[in-house]
Amino acid sequence: MAALSDQLLVIAIMSYVAAMVGHAAEYAFGQRSHVGRAAAPAVVPEPALVGAGGPPAVEPVLPSSFDPPPPAPDKARYAGWFAVAATVIAALVHLGTLVTRGLAAHRMPWGNMYEFVLSVTFVGITAWLVVLSRKHTIRHLGLFVALAMVLLLGVAGMVLYVDVAPLVPALKSTWFVVHVSAAVLSSGIFLLGFVPAAMFLIRSGYDRGKRSFPYSLGARVPAADALDRLTFRLHAFAFPIWTFGALIAGPIWAEAAWGRYWGWDPKEVWAFISWIVYAGYLHARATPSVKRTTATWIAVVGWLTMLMNLFGVNIFFTGLHSYGGL
Amino acid sequence: MTVVEEKPAPAPARRPNAAWALLRNSWRQLTSMRTALILLFLLAIAAIPGSVLPQRGVDAQNVDGYYAEHPTLAPILERLGAFEVFASPWFSAIYLLLFTSLIGCIIPRLRDHFRAMRMAPPAVPARLDRLPQHAVLTGTPDADAIAAVLRKRRWRVAVRGDTVSAEKGHLKETGNLLFHLALLAVLFGVAIGSWYGWHGNRLLVAGPDNAFCNTLQQYDESGLGARVDASDLPRFCLELTDFQAKFLATGQPESFRATARVDGGAPRSFSVNSPLRLDGANVYLLGHGYAPVIKYTDRYGRSQTTTAPFLSVDGMLTSEGVAAFPDANVDPKTGARDSKLQVAFEGLYLPTAPDTAPYTRSLFPAERSPALLLFAYRGNLGMDAGIPNSVYKLDQRQVTSGRLARIGDGKLLRVGEKWTLDDGTSVEFLGTKQYATLSVRYDPGEKPVLASAAVGLLGLMLSLTGRRRRVFFRVTTGRSTLVEAGGLPRTDYAGFAEEFAQLVKDVEDRDSEGPVNGRTV
Numbered sequence: 001m002a003a004l005s006d007q008l009l010v011i012a013i014m015s016y017v018a019a020m021v022g023h024a025a026e027y028a029f030g031q032r033s034h035v036g037r038a039a040a041p042a043v044v045p046e047p048a049l050v051g052a053g054g055p056p057a058v059e060p061v062l063p064s065s066f067d068p069p070p071p072a073p074d075k076a077r078y079a080g081w082f083a084v085a086a087t088v089i090a091a092l093v094h095l096g097t098l099v100t101r102g103l104a105a106h107r108m109p110w111g112n113m114y115e116f117v118l119s120v121t122f123v124g125i126t127a128w129l130v131v132l133s134r135k136h137t138i139r140h141l142g143l144f145v146a147l148a149m150v151l152l153l154g155v156a157g158m159v160l161y162v163d164v165a166p167l168v169p170a171l172k173s174t175w176f177v178v179h180v181s182a183a184v185l186s187s188g189i190f191l192l193g194f195v196p197a198a199m200f201l202i203r204s205g206y207d208r209g210k211r212s213f214p215y216s217l218g219a220r221v222p223a224a225d226a227l228d229r230l231t232f233r234l235h236a237f238a239f240p241i242w243t244f245g246a247l248i249a250g251p252i253w254a255e256a257a258w259g260r261y262w263g264w265d266p267k268e269v270w271a272f273i274s275w276i277v278y279a280g281y282l283h284a285r286a287t288p289s290v291k292r293t294t295a296t297w298i299a300v301v302g303w304l305t306m307l308m309n310l311f312g313v314n315i316f317f318t319g320l321h322s323y324g325g326l
Numbered sequence: 327m328t329v330v331e332e333k334p335a336p337a338p339a340r341r342p343n344a345a346w347a348l349l350r351n352s353w354r355q356l357t358s359m360r361t362a363l364i365l366l367f368l369l370a371i372a373a374i375p376g377s378v379l380p381q382r383g384v385d386a387q388n389v390d391g392y393y394a395e396h397p398t399l400a401p402i403l404e405r406l407g408a409f410e411v412f413a414s415p416w417f418s419a420i421y422l423l424l425f426t427s428l429i430g431c432i433i434p435r436l437r438d439h440f441r442a443m444r445m446a447p448p449a450v451p452a453r454l455d456r457l458p459q460h461a462v463l464t465g466t467p468d469a470d471a472i473a474a475v476l477r478k479r480r481w482r483v484a485v486r487g488d489t490v491s492a493e494k495g496h497l498k499e500t501g502n503l504l505f506h507l508a509l510l511a512v513l514f515g516v517a518i519g520s521w522y523g524w525h526g527n528r529l530l531v532a533g534p535d536n537a538f539c540n541t542l543q544q545y546d547e548s549g550l551g552a553r554v555d556a557s558d559l560p561r562f563c564l565e566l567t568d569f570q571a572k573f574l575a576t577g578q579p580e581s582f583r584a585t586a587r588v589d590g591g592a593p594r595s596f597s598v599n600s601p602l603r604l605d606g607a608n609v610y611l612l613g614h615g616y617a618p619v620i621k622y623t624d625r626y627g628r629s630q631t632t633t634a635p636f637l638s639v640d641g642m643l644t645s646e647g648v649a650a651f652p653d654a655n656v657d658p659k660t661g662a663r664d665s666k667l668q669v670a671f672e673g674l675y676l677p678t679a680p681d682t683a684p685y686t687r688s689l690f691p692a693e694r695s696p697a698l699l700l701f702a703y704r705g706n707l708g709m710d711a712g713i714p715n716s717v718y719k720l721d722q723r724q725v726t727s728g729r730l731a732r733i734g735d736g737k738l739l740r741v742g743e744k745w746t747l748d749d750g751t752s753v754e755f756l757g758t759k760q761y762a763t764l765s766v767r768y769d770p771g772e773k774p775v776l777a778s779a780a781v782g783l784l785g786l787m788l789s790l791t792g793r794r795r796r797v798f799f800r801v802t803t804g805r806s807t808l809v810e811a812g813g814l815p816r817t818d819y820a821g822f823a824e825e826f827a828q829l830v831k832d833v834e835d836r837d838s839e840g841p842v843n844g845r846t847v
Contacts, residue, residue: 166574166580168579169597229818
C-alpha cells in the first residue's frame with residue numbers, strides 16, 4: 001500500500017506537469033485569450049468586447065500589433081480545457097496518494113512534513129477546482145497553480161519523503177485530527193490565495209502601464225477587480241479556519257500535551273506571525289484609505305510567512321513541533 | 327412603529343487649547359487604522375527573534391549554549407531582551423500600544439453601533455434608480471404590505487408615509503466588535519495566568535524512596551506568578567510507581583504510560599496528551615529515561631548506593647550521566663573526610679548495547695541488553711566550593727586543574743557485574759530504574775482565555791460573513807400607482823442582486839395574493 005502511494009505520487013506529479021503544459025500551450029498560442037481581452041479593454045480596440053466578463057463565446061477579432069499572428073484560437077482553448085481535465089485527474093490521483101498513504105499507516109496522513117505538504121497541496125488544488133468551476137474566466141491562472149503543485153510535490157517527494165510509520169506518542173490525540181486538518185485546510189487555501197494576489201499585483205502594475213517582466217504577464221490575466229475580490233474571499237475564508245486550527249485547537253492540544261496552551265515554540269511564533277500579517281491584510285483591505293495594492297502586498301507577505309512556517313521552521317529550528325522527519 | 331430620531335446638531339466649535347489639541351491629535355493618530363496596521367506589522371517583526379534566538383522561557387539550556395558559543399554577542403543580546411523577547415519591554419510596548427489603539431478604536435464604534443442599532447433605517451433617497459439595484463414592481467402593494475414582507479424576512483423596517491426603508495446585517499459590526507473585545511479578554515486571561523499561575527519541572531525516579539512533595543525546593547526548575555507565594559502551592563505528594571514505554575521495531579516510541587500514587591492513594595496512570603489532573607494543579611509527562619543504580623564499596627569496606635538519572639542523547643536512549651560519591655573513603659574512626667579521595671563515575675548507559683566494541687551507542691531504546699560504560703575519577707569533586715554545578719556532568723575545572731583525575735580506562739559493566747579499581751575499591755552495576763520528567767502546572771487563565779478565544783472566533787466569522795445592506799421602496803400615487811424599489815449593499819456582497827430580485831418578487835407575490843387574504847379576514 002505504501003509503495004502504491006509512492007507510485008501514485010509520481011503519476012500525480014506527471015499529471016500536474018501535463019496540466020502545466022496544457023495551460024502553457026494555451027498561454028503561448030491562445031492569442032489574446034477571451035480572458036485577456038475581456039480584462040484589458042484598453043489594449044483591444046474593439047468596443048463590442050469590452051466588459052465581456054465571462055462567456056467564452058466571443059471569438060477574438062483583432063490581433064494586436066505586438067503579438068505573433070494567432071493560430072486558431074479554438075485549439076488553444078482546447079489546450080486550456082485539456083489542462084483543466086489533467087488537473088482534475090491529477091487531483092484524483094493526488095487524493096489516491098493520500099488515501100493509500102493513510103491506509104498504509106493506519107491513521108490520518110498528517111504525521112510528518114511529507115504527508116503534511118501532500119495534504120496542504122491537495123486542499124489547495126481542490127479549492128482551486130471549486131473556484132474554477134464557479135469562475136471559468138480565471139482558467140489562465142491554472143498555469144501558476146500547476147507550476148506550484150509540481151514544485152511543492154516535487155520537493156515533498158524528493159526532499160521531505162520519509163517511510164510510512166505510525167505516529168509518535170505525542171501525536172496520538174483526538175486533537176491531532178482537529179488541529180492538523182484545520183491547519184492543512186487553511187494553509188492550502190492561503191497558499192492558493194497567493195495566486196490571485198500575485199496576479200492582481202501583476203495586473204494592476206500592467207494597468208498602470210508597466211510592461212517589463214513580470215508585469216508583461218498582466219495582459220493575459222483576469223481584470224484586477226476580479227482578482228482582488230477573489231484574493232479577499234479566499235483569505236477571508238481561510239482566516240477563521242487558521243484562527244481555529246492554529247490559535248484555538250492547537251493551544252487546547254498543547255495544554256494537554258505540553259502543559260501550557262501557548263509557549264512560543266518556533267512553530268507557534270510563526271503561526272502567530274502569519275495570523276498577525278493576515279489580520280493586517282484583512283484590515284487593510286477593509287480600509288478605503290489603504291491602497292488595494294498595498295493590502296495585497298500584505299497578503300503576499302502573509303504567504304511568505306506561511307512558507308517560512310511550513311519549511312523554514314521545520315528545517316532551521318528545533319522545537320516541539322519537530323515531527324517533520326527531517 | 328419605529329420612531330425616527332433626529333440627530334442632534336453638532337455643538338458649536340470651540341477654540342482648542344494647544345496642549346489639548348496635541349493630545350487629541352496624538353490620540354487620533356494612535357487610534358487610526360494606519361497606526362494599527364504599522365503596530366501589527368511591528369508586532370509580527372518583533373516576534374521573529376523569538377523564533378531565531380533561543381528563549382529562556384522555552385529552553386533555558388539553549389540560552390546557556392548560545393552564551394558558550396557567542397561569548398561577546400550574548401551579553402549584548404541579553405541587554406536587549408533578545409532571550410526573553412515575549413517578556414521584553416519593547417515587545418510589551420508594541421502590544422500595549424496596539425491594544426490601546428484597539429480600545430480607542432472600538433469604544434467610538436461601540437457607541438456608534440449601539441446608536442445605529444436603535445436608530446431606524448434612513449429615509450428613502452430621492453432617486454431610487456441611482457442605487458446599484460433598482461426595480462419597478464409589477465403590482466401595487468401599499469407600504470404596510472411591503473413592510474410586512476420585509477419584517478417576515480427579519481429586516482429592520484421603517485415606514486414613513488408611502489416609503490419603506492429597511493436594513494439588515496448589523497450582525498457584521500456586532501461580530502466585529504465582539505471579536506475585538508474578545509482579544510482584550512484573551513489578553514486579560516493571559517495576564518491572570520501569569521499573575522496567579524505557577525509551574526515546577528522535575529525529574530522523578532520510580533520508587534517509594536524517590537517520592538516528592540509539592541514544594542518549591544523539590545523542583546529542578548520552577549516559576550511562580552507575580553501574585554503567588556511559595557506557601558500558596560497546594561499540598562500533595564507524588565510517587566512514580568511505574569513507567570511503561572513501548573517501541574516499534576525501528577526504535578520509534580509507540581506509547582508512554584506513567585503510573586503515579588498521589589498522597590499514598592490508589593495508583594493513577596497518565597501519559598503524553600492525557601495529564602494527571604489534580605485539584606489545583608496538573609501533572610504533565612514530558613519525557614523519560616533510565617537511572618542506573620550503582621554501588622560503590624570504598625577502601626574501608628563501606629558501601630554506598632546511588633541512583634543516578636542519566637540524560638538521553640539520542641532516540642535510542644544512549645544516556646550520559648554521573649554517579650558521584652562525595653562521602654566515599656571517609657575514615658570511619660576519625661570521621662575525617664579526605665577531599666582527595668572522593669570518587670565519581672562518568673558513565674554512558676546503553677539500554678541495548680552492541681555485542682562487540684565500540685560501546686558508544688545504544689541499538690534500541692528498550693533494555694534488551696543493558697550495559698554501563700564507566701570511567702572512574704578520584705580526587706576533589708569540587709562540590710564544597712558552593713558553585714552550582716550540573717548533577718549530570720563532572721566539574722571540568724577540577725579535571726583540568728588535576729584535582730580530579732581519571733583512573734585507568736573505561737570499563738563496560740553488565741547488570742550485576744563488579745569492577746575493582748586500582749586501590750581495591752569496587753563498583754557494581756546493580757540495575758536501572760525508570761524515571762520520568764514531569765511538569766507540574768497551574769494556570770487559572772486557561773479557561774477565560776479559551777472562552778474568549780471561542781467568542782472571538784464566533785465574532786470573527788460573523789464579521790467576515792455578515793453583509794450590511796439596505797432596501798428602499800416608494801409607492802407613488804398619482805394618476806396611476808407606481809411602486810419602485812432600490813437596493814444598496816453597504817459591504818462587498820456579490821449575491822446582493824439575486825437577493826434583491828428575490829425580495830422584489832416576494833413583495834409582488836404577496837401583493838397578488840394580498841386581496842384574497844384581505845377579503846377573508
